[in-house]
Amino acid sequence: MPSKMIFINLPVADLDRSKRFYESIGWKVNPDFTDGNAACIVVDDNICVMLLTHEFFTTFGRRPLGDTRGTIGSVYALALGSNHEVDALLEAAIAEGAVEEVNSDRRAQEAEVGMYSRTFLDPDGHQWEPFYMAYPV
Incomplete structure (x- = not known):
């Protein structure tokens, strides 16, 4: 296991x-950590996305669940290896119902x-930002 x-x-x-x-954009479901309440989506060896039903998600805290479709709460930026990988991921996401957001100034x-x-x-309004940077941060 990675550190x-x-x-x-x-x-x-x-x-x-x-x-x-998430499977359609190339990520895998880990069946060992998936049931009727949650699914573990493996992005790579060090990154997993846990998809949680609304009911199960609310058991993790006392604050009410907000509507992610009408607000921005987080941006999930994912570094990829090339512009082509960024475009390929975005195109796969759009083919499965994602909506692209464009910010020309940025x-x-x-x-x-x-x-x-x-x-x-994504279909629940979670904002993903695949990116490529030619040199390390």
Whole structure:
């Protein structure tokens, strides 16, 4: 097991739909940590996304669950190996119902520093930002 891993916990309205969405963009479901309340989506060896039904998600805290479709609460940025990988992930996401968000001002700023990114909202409104940067941060 790697020394550090990240697990992103996301509330989802329809667990089966969300599993299909993430599988369709090339990520895998780990059946050992998947049941009727949650699904473990493996992005790579160190990153997993835990999809949690709304009911199960609310057991992790006392605050009420917000509506992620109407607000921005988090942005999940994912470094990839090339502009092509960024485009391929975004195209796969859109093919499965994601919505691309475009911010022209930000794209121009990124181009100045050698960064390329695109943004999509998954079916539950969670904002993903695959990006490529030609040099390490």
